[in-house]
Amino acid sequence: MNPSKISTPPAIATPSFDGCGPLRAQLATLATEAFRPELAEIDQLSTEEIALLMNGEDRTVPAAVAEKLPHISAAIDAAVEHMARGGRIIYAGAGTAGRLGVLDASECPPTFNTDPSDVVGLIAGGPSAMVTAVEGAEDSKELASADLEELNLTAADVVVGISASGRTPYAIGAVEYARSLGALTVGLSCNADSALAAAADHGLEIVTGPELLTGSTRLKAGTAQKLVLNMISTITMIRLGKTYGNLMVDVRASNEKLRARSRRIVSLATGASDSEIEAALAVTGGEVKNAILTILGEIDGPTAASLLNTSNGHLRAALVAARPH
Incomplete structure (x- = not known):
């Protein structure tokens, strides 16, 4: 093999600690960097004792x-x-x-x-x-x-x-x-x-x-x-109107789990039957928010899309527009 064809790997730089004194002093002033002498022998504790300590810390x-x-x-x-x-x-x-x-x-x-x-x-x-x-x-x-x-x-x-x-x-x-x-x-x-x-x-x-x-x-x-x-x-x-109450009505149904969640969200929001939910999702291209609006507002898919566009995606406002009286 021609040595001239062999690429020389780049040298790995050796870390330099020159000038680290000021930074080290700065870190020493930070609460997140403080040393806790009472925990100096934590490695001598049992697993459960360490877990108890960590849990206590997390609760703060x-x-x-x-x-x-x-x-x-x-x-x-x-x-x-x-x-x-x-x-x-x-x-x-x-x-x-x-x-x-x-x-x-x-x-x-x-x-x-x-x-x-x-x-x-x-x-x-x-x-x-x-x-x-x-x-x-x-x-x-x-x-x-x-x-x-x-x-x-x-x-x-x-x-x-x-x-x-x-x-x-x-x-x-x-x-x-x-x-x-x-x-x-x-x-x-x-x-x-x-x-x-x-x-x-x-x-x-x-x-x-x-x-x-x-x-x-x-x-x-x-x-x-x-x-x-x-x-x-x-x-x-x-x-921004991405939810309806505590329901994720803008969820993207990109897999089977999320498709099942979409159906459940429509059910929780409307109380509709399974057949009504499937029909609503079908006419709205699987859009949960639109499907809810078609059911609760008793309107068709295109009208639901138009009302949501006018209300900047806020389902509650679109429902008021769909049911003015």
């Missing part, structure tokens, strides 16, 4: 979220206004925070029948970072700006930067770039007085305290972020 998270409900609600109301005008929600984070954003975004199309472009999750380093750490990606504000620029970000959009520490450059860079364009910005972190919250229009600081494992913010901090993201997407969709 909802209380931390509850303290910030007024701030969370204000951010959601602002997000709804932007989405009602055609804007998008874009999550941006690195590591666990980024993965949680991608997860929440990916659940919106099947749950609320949204277009995949309506709620987007960006993770530093791109899709491969979902399963493999991309070294250095979280440290770049410029990378965040480039990712948002690729999405053609506008002032109509909402950017939610997510970072447990509140200091991740990628999340801060996303918020700063978005704000420079006039977009609505939210900064979700788990430390007080964070740079991320300071950079955003709405700073949401869910202070969950030191972790069971020092610095492992996929634990309490990750749980808090998941709870808040659940609220942001779910309540926004409720406000």
Whole structure:
């Protein structure tokens, strides 16, 4: 074999710890990074004892979220206004925070029948970072700006930067770039007085305290972020008319389980017989919301579609229009 045809693999860079002193000192000030000496021998405990400790830690998270409900609600109301005008929600984070954003975004199309472009999750380093750490990606504000620029970000959009520490450059860079364009910005972190919250229009600081494992913010901090993201997407969709009561009337029936759920939702909303439900779903192309409207409003499929279009997808408003008296 000709040696000239053999490609030399790139050298693997040796991590440098030069200049890490200031960062190390900064991390030491963060509640999420604090060391808990009372847990220094946790590895000596039984499995059940460790599980009991973890469960106790997890129970503190909802209380931390509850303290910030007024701030969370204000951010959601602002997000709804932007989405009602055609804007998008874009999550941006690195590591666990980024993965949680991608997860929440990916659940919106099947749950609320949204277009995949309506709620987007960006993770530093791109899709491969979902399963493999991309070294250095979280440290770049410029990378965040480039990712948002690729999405053609506008002032109509909402950017939610997510970072447990509140200091991740990628999340801060996303918020700063978005704000420079006039977009609505939210900064979700788990430390007080964070740079991320300071950079955003709405700073949401869910202070969950030191972790069971020092610095492992996929634990309490990750749980808090998941709870808040659940609220942001779910309540926004409720406000946009994607539900009828607590029923997911915009669910996308993309598999047999969801088709069965669609039938059940129509049944719960209308009390109609199985034959009526099947007929309604047939004339509306399987659209749950439309099927409910045809049954409760006693109208045909095209009329239901027209009324829902006029009411911007709000089923209750369409029902009032279908039954004016």
